[in-house]
Amino acid sequence: MRTRLLAVASLASMLLAGTAYAEPVSLTLWHMEQPPHRVQRMQELLDEFNKAHPGVQVKQEPQSWGEVYAKAPAAFAAGNGPDMLFTIPDFTTLIKGIDALVPVDDLAKDLEAKHGFVPATIAPYQYDGHTWAIPAYNMAISMWYRNSALKAAGIEVPKTWSEWKAAAEKLSADGKYGIGLPANKQLYTDQTVYSFMVNSGAADIYNEDGSIAFDKPQTVEAYQTYADLQKLSPPDSTSWTWGEAEACFASASCGTILQFSVINTYETQAEADPADLGVAPVPHADNQSDSATISYSNAIMLTTKDEAKQAGAKVFLAWLLEPQNYGRFLTMEPGLFLPVTNDGAKAESFWSDPIVTKYKSQVETMVANSQTGKLFGFTTGKVFPSIGAISGQNVIAETLQKIVVDGQSAADAVKAGQARMSEIAAK
Amino acid sequence: MTNPRLALLFVAPALLFLIAVLGWPLVQAVILSFQNVGVIGTEGEWIGFDNYAAVLGGSNFWRALGRSLLWVVANAIVQTAVALGVALILHQKFPGVRVARTWIILTWIVPTVVVVIIWRWLLSTSGGMVNPLLIQAGIIQRPIGFFATRESAMTTLVLINSWRWFPFVALMMLAGLTRIPSDLYEAARIDGATAWKRFTRITWPLLQPTLMMLGVVGTLLSFNVFDVIWLLTAGGPSQATQTLPVLIYETAFKGYRLSEAATVSVLTSLLLMGFALLATRAMTASEEAR
Numbered sequence: 127m128r129t130r131l132l133a134v135a136s137l138a139s140m141l142l143a144g145t146a147y148a149e150p151v152s153l154t155l156w157h158m159e160q161p162p163h164r165v166q167r168m169q170e171l172l173d174e175f176n177k178a179h180p181g182v183q184v185k186q187e188p189q190s191w192g193e194v195y196a197k198a199p200a201a202f203a204a205g206n207g208p209d210m211l212f213t214i215p216d217f218t219t220l221i222k223g224i225d226a227l228v229p230v231d232d233l234a235k236d237l238e239a240k241h242g243f244v245p246a247t248i249a250p251y252q253y254d255g256h257t258w259a260i261p262a263y264n265m266a267i268s269m270w271y272r273n274s275a276l277k278a279a280g281i282e283v284p285k286t287w288s289e290w291k292a293a294a295e296k297l298s299a300d301g302k303y304g305i306g307l308p309a310n311k312q313l314y315t316d317q318t319v320y321s322f323m324v325n326s327g328a329a330d331i332y333n334e335d336g337s338i339a340f341d342k343p344q345t346v347e348a349y350q351t352y353a354d355l356q357k358l359s360p361p362d363s364t365s366w367t368w369g370e371a372e373a374c375f376a377s378a379s380c381g382t383i384l385q386f387s388v389i390n391t392y393e394t395q396a397e398a399d400p401a402d403l404g405v406a407p408v409p410h411a412d413n414q415s416d417s418a419t420i421s422y423s424n425a426i427m428l429t430t431k432d433e434a435k436q437a438g439a440k441v442f443l444a445w446l447l448e449p450q451n452y453g454r455f456l457t458m459e460p461g462l463f464l465p466v467t468n469d470g471a472k473a474e475s476f477w478s479d480p481i482v483t484k485y486k487s488q489v490e491t492m493v494a495n496s497q498t499g500k501l502f503g504f505t506t507g508k509v510f511p512s513i514g515a516i517s518g519q520n521v522i523a524e525t526l527q528k529i530v531v532d533g534q535s536a537a538d539a540v541k542a543g544q545a546r547m548s549e550i551a552a553k
Numbered sequence: 554m555t556n557p558r559l560a561l562l563f564v565a566p567a568l569l570f571l572i573a574v575l576g577w578p579l580v581q582a583v584i585l586s587f588q589n590v591g592v593i594g595t596e597g598e599w600i601g602f603d604n605y606a607a608v609l610g611g612s613n614f615w616r617a618l619g620r621s622l623l624w625v626v627a628n629a630i631v632q633t634a635v636a637l638g639v640a641l642i643l644h645q646k647f648p649g650v651r652v653a654r655t656w657i658i659l660t661w662i663v664p665t666v667v668v669v670i671i672w673r674w675l676l677s678t679s680g681g682m683v684n685p686l687l688i689q690a691g692i693i694q695r696p697i698g699f700f701a702t703r704e705s706a707m708t709t710l711v712l713i714n715s716w717r718w719f720p721f722v723a724l725m726m727l728a729g730l731t732r733i734p735s736d737l738y739e740a741a742r743i744d745g746a747t748a749w750k751r752f753t754r755i756t757w758p759l760l761q762p763t764l765m766m767l768g769v770v771g772t773l774l775s776f777n778v779f780d781v782i783w784l785l786t787a788g789g790p791s792q793a794t795q796t797l798p799v800l801i802y803e804t805a806f807k808g809y810r811l812s813e814a815a816t817v818s819v820l821t822s823l824l825l826m827g828f829a830l831l832a833t834r835a836m837t838a839s840e841e842a843r
Contacts, residue, residue: 196593196806203594220809224595311789360678361698364790365706374679518807524791531703531791553810 151438153184153430156198156208158191159458167458175445182438184210195220195518202226202429209430210439214422215250215504216517218258221427223511228428229256233440241447242468244497247423250504259425260443263456263463265386266421266496267321271404275381283406285417287325287351290382290409294358297381306380307356308366309530315366315523317420318384320502322348323522324418325410329505331547336510338551341544347411350536353529364531384408386422387492389461389485405488407495421499423466449473461485464496512551521546579822585815592809604816614817616792617800618824621776624711624796628775629768631715636722641756643723644730654727661720669784672713676700700786703793710794714781718774722767729763730756765839769832773825797821 159168168186176183187208189197198221201207207226221227234248234257247261269284276283279297284290294304308315323329328344356363360374374380375388376396392403407417428439446455447467453475456463460481465471471493476482482489502522503513516522525543528534534542586604590597608614643654660668675683676699684696699709733756741751779798782788788795788803795803797817805814 199592199594220592224592309790311787311791361696361701362676362678363701364698365700365786370673370677370679373677377679379679515807515809518809519803520807527789527791531701531789531793550808 150181150183151434153182153209153435153438153442155184155186155210155212155426156189156194157186157212158189158194159212160188160190161459164458167454171446171451171455174451175442179441179445182441184438184442199224199226207429209428209432209435210442211427211429212262213259213425213427215425215501215509216514218251218425218427219509219511219514221429222258223514226429227258228430228436229258230260230428230440230443231257233443234260237444237447237467241449241470244423244466244468244471246421246497246499247425247466249507250423250501250509251425253507253509259427260447261423261425261466262446264421264423264466264496264499265462265464266492266499267317267384267386267408267419268405268492268495269382269408270375270385270388271382271406272378273402273404275378276404283404284382284409285406286409286412287355288412291351291355291358294355294381298358302379302381303360303374304358304381305355306366306371306374306383307352307359307363308371309356309359309364309523309526310366311520311523311527312367313517313520313523314368314371315526316502316517316520317422319349319352319522319526320420321384321408322352323502324420324500325408325414326351327411327414329418329500329502331502331516332506332508332510332513334506334508336508336512336551338544338547340547341540344411346536346540349526349529349540351411352526353536356526356530364527387462389481389488390459393461393481393484400485400488403485403488405491407491407498416498417495418498418500419495420501421496422501423499450475452476453479457482461489461492464489464493510551512547512553515550515553516547519550521550582815582818582822585812586819588812590811590815593805593811597812600812604813605820608813608816608820613800614797614820617795617797617817620707620794621796621798623707624778624794625772625775627707627711628715628718629771631711632719632722632771633764633767635715635719636726639719639723640726640730641752643727654724657723658720660717663717665717665780666784668713668717669781673785676709700790703791706786706790706793710782710785713785714775714778717781718771722771725767726760726763729760733759762836762840765832765836769829769836772832773829776821776825 155172157168159165165186165188172184172186195217198207198211202221202224211221213221218227234243237243237260238248243261244264247264248257251257251259251261271283275297276293279293281293281296282289284293290305297304308318323345326344326348328342328348331338331340333339360379362370368385371380371383371385372388372391375383375385376391378396389403392398408419410417426443428436430436430439445451447470449469450473452465452467452470453473456465456470456476457479460479465473465476470476477486503509503516521543524546525539528539528542529536585597587599587601588597589600589603639657643650643657663671675681678684678696678698683699684693687693687697688695698705700706737755737759738751741755746754777798778796779802782794782796782799783802786794788799798821801814801817801821804810804817
């Protein structure tokens with residue numbers, strides 16, 4: 127460890143001094159944080175890094191999640207790929223599959239020793255004997271509500287599914303909907319349905335040998351409950367993405383929703399009253415004792431075979447996770463991006479952000495929820511390539527639509543979902 | 554221009570450009586359809602007609618083809634009916650007709666993404682305007698989800714797409730109407746023909762060449778519509794609006810089966826080329842008969 131740290135330190139000092147290379151190492155970073163304020167914050171951080179590291183110059187090229195699954199492989203095939211690329215777990219399997227990925231084992235170990243990763247954030251990137259990406263930020267689904275609405279209806283914050291259903295029924299009055307659950311064939315629905323699955327003991331969709339373990343009583347129970355609650359949602363929720371759910375909550379049309387965060391929308395388009403905004407863990411099945419949730423740690427992959435560039439990228443990633451820099455990175459979207467490191471979770475640069483300060487108790491709850499996060503296909507310690515296609519084709523959401531739209535029973539729909547996943551895995 | 558070589562020289566750049574941007578990708582798609590490439594940018598092996606057997610032997614292709622045909626026919630009916638009515642109105646002389654003829658194309662020139670945002674908002678049950686209006690008018694009792702069921706999703710998509718495209722069709726029809734000699738109408742009036750008779754005996758028959766041309770172009774354009782469908786329903790709910798272009802996209806970029814998607818593309822291209830060929834022959838025969 128000591129030797130490795132020394133090596134990184136000496137390399138960093140060479141790059142800092144700009145003596146190792148006649149020309150600075152130029153790195154291209156592709157990320158999918160497109161909103162202008164995120165791009166601006168990223169540029170501020172890059173300007174600061176580039177100024178402090180004349181030997182390494184990083185430039186950003188924002189992309190969109192909608193296009194990058196096709197664009198990145200094409201770019202790598204044409205030799206125009208980036209040197210660093212933001213990722214989520216299933217996207218990593220895709221890039222690994224086309225041999226464009228470089229393991230980051232040593233750097234991950236060093237950063238783990240220095241900062242301590244939240245285990246749930248790095249686990250989805252550790253398989254086949256390597257670490258394939260450095261976690262950057264975490265997002266976890268929580269249940270959002272208004273304290274005043276619950277108080278007016280005379281109900282406590284629901285902790286179990288039956289309590290949640292009772293609360294949603296009470297909140298469904300005067301043209302309002304007690305709950306807002308999506309049923310679109312889309313990633314948001316994958317995420318919310320899986321939030322139910324992890325709370326009924328159906329977190330694993332693969333067996334150890336890679337066969338599909340989707341069809342089981344706990345999964346059926348999760349789907350049945352979801353479909354029952356979805357009936358209390360607005361009728362257009364079969365075409366919802368994240369934005370519509372947030373809009374429904376912001377307009378107080380929906381009493382409770384599952385979302386990564388509503389802080390930004392609530393602050394800019396609703397009451398902006400932190401005392402009234404409630405957030406809690408996703409309720410669990412009545413026969414379970416604790417709540418769990420889905421979490422998505424976004425990470426950064428190294429996608430250059432050039433060793434000098436790899437070294438430069440590692441210097442950048444190490445710099446980014448330093449607590450004094452990391453908090454400002456996370457607050458490019460305050461109240462949404464959560465820390466992946468233990469010291470990042472305490473960083474002054476994070477907690478001093480005005481929005482984070484204003485909604486401190488909500489952010490603390492979100493951080494706590496994120497510790498119990500899981501992600502479908504990345505729960506057994508083994509990762510199978512078919513998860514990319516299963517996720518890409520939204521089979522979890524497709525299964526829900528068989529119940530909500532086609533009127534199938536939960537058992538039949540889950541059975542069909544199992545067959546569909548098995549078919550994809552076999553290809 | 555009587556020198557064929559000189560003529561060829563003039564059209565050569567355009568021909569070469571077409572070959573480069575259309576012919577070459579088409580050849581690549583055909584090659585790809587005989588391989589087993591998964592993710593874009595990866596290598597594949599030659600597998601002969603396996604993809605064609607799988608696509609034609611499965612149900613996804615045929616179901617998507619059925620939805621595409623339904624989509625094309627429904628759009629054709631709605632757009633033709635609305636556009637014909639609008640074209641007939643705009644063919645009249647009334648104050649402001651010139652302004653109306655210009656502004657009618659507004660919905661057609663609005664970018665697709667804006668159209669989608671406008672309609673998503675209008676049809677939303679959280680703050681949208683359509684549901685409250687329908688409730689106030691007594692047409693519905695409580696808010697409905699326009700994309701919630703198989704039938705309503707396809708119907709809503711057809712209406713939105715038709716709303717977007719009918720101005721283009723109306724302008725084409727208006728151009729056709731202006732080519733009908735006005736003395737025919739004068740003579741019919743003198744003979745005592747009613748407005749309905751003037752329409753059925755003069756307007757409708759003489760508008761046929763325009764309608765046939767629009768039928769061919771409109772079918773090809775409608776068949777290939779992807780953006781509106783993808784942005785509004787992404788082929789859902791439960792594949793109810795998954796037309797062939799949506800199936801191709803999902804197979805290639807969601808299912809990572811590029812060669813299978815190329816196979817569906819090739820089959821779709823053959824279908825459309827066959828249709829265009831037959832339609833062109835029919836139009837030629839109709840012209841000759843006239």
